[in-house]
Amino acid sequence: MDKMRVYVDASAFGGYFDDEFAESTEPFFDAILTGQATALISDTLVGELAGAPERVQDLLRQVMTGNCVYLESGDEVDDLRDAYLTAGVLSPKWTDDATHVAHASVARADVVVSWNFKHLVNPSRIRAFDGVNTAQGYGPVVIMTPLDVAGAVKEKEDETKD
Numbered sequence: 001m002d003k004m005r006v007y008v009d010a011s012a013f014g015g016y017f018d019d020e021f022a023e024s025t026e027p028f029f030d031a032i033l034t035g036q037a038t039a040l041i042s043d044t045l046v047g048e049l050a051g052a053p054e055r056v057q058d059l060l061r062q063v064m065t066g067n068c069v070y071l072e073s074g075d076e077v078d079d080l081r082d083a084y085l086t087a088g089v090l091s092p093k094w095t096d097d098a099t100h101v102a103h104a105s106v107a108r109a110d111v112v113v114s115w116n117f118k119h120l121v122n123p124s125r126i127r128a129f130d131g132v133n134t135a136q137g138y139g140p141v142v143i144m145t146p147l148d149v150a151g152a153v154k155e156k157e158d159e160t161k162d
Contacts, residue, residue, distance in 0.1 A: 004111065004153055006032070007040040007071075007104035008063070009097075010048045011115040012146050013056050021115055021146075028113065028146035029059065031153040035067045042071040042103040044096055069107070077102045083136055089128040094119050101129050105138045111152075112143040121145055 015021035016029055031037045041064055049060050064070065071077075080102035084090060090098045097119040104112045114120040120143050129141040144152070 003035070003067070004037045004149070004156065005040055005069070005107070005109050006037050006149055007042070007100065007107065007109040007112045008032075008045065009100045009112065009114040009116065009120065010045055010052075011120075012113045013045075013049060013052070013059055015115045015146060016059055017053075017055055024145070024147035024150075025115075027150035027154075029063070031150055032063055032068075033066055036157060037067070037149070037153050039063050039066070039068045040071055040104065040107050040109050041068055042100065043073055044099045044103060048096055071103050071107050073099070073103070076106050080105055080132070080136055080138065083132050084129060087128065087132050089125060089132060090119055101141060101143075105129075105133055105141060108139065110142065111149055112141065113146050113149050114143060115145060 012025060012028065015025040032039045046060070049056055077099065081095065081098045084098040084101065085092055085095065097116065101112060112120060119125060126141055126143050133139065133141055
């Protein structure tokens with residue numbers, strides 16, 4: 001069975017070092033670093049993390065040297081991002097968040113991984129992203145926390161052992 005392809009946003013990287021989220025985030029990154037899941041990392045994410053603390057950038061480098069697909073922006077991503085903004089899914093102030101979902105949708109990610117409950121891990125926003133994706137000919141958007149994705153990866157691994 002194919003590995004889960006997970007688009008990772010900046011909040012997941014920050015969560016790895018956050019007292020509140022670290023324990024729930026570490027299993028997710030373990031799954032990536034051990035090759036149980038494939039990380040989709042975009043140029044948008046790399047740009048966001050350019051000013052992050054060194055330990056966050058170190059984690060990004062580890063992920064990028066492992067089981068990772070690097071995604072570059074282009075017209076298709078920009079057009080889908082703009083469709084989200086035009087539809088009011090997010091305001092232009094949160095363009096990077098819309099770009100993350102556009103990258104994931106264009107790359108056909110299985111899931112977007114985030115701790116951003118306001119803009120991404122939010123049922124009404126997910127439905128709104130889905131509406132735009134449907135209108136634009138893309139698949140549904142699945143957005144989950146690192147903890148939920150780590151559990152899904154483990155469950156998938158257990159199923160392949162049966």
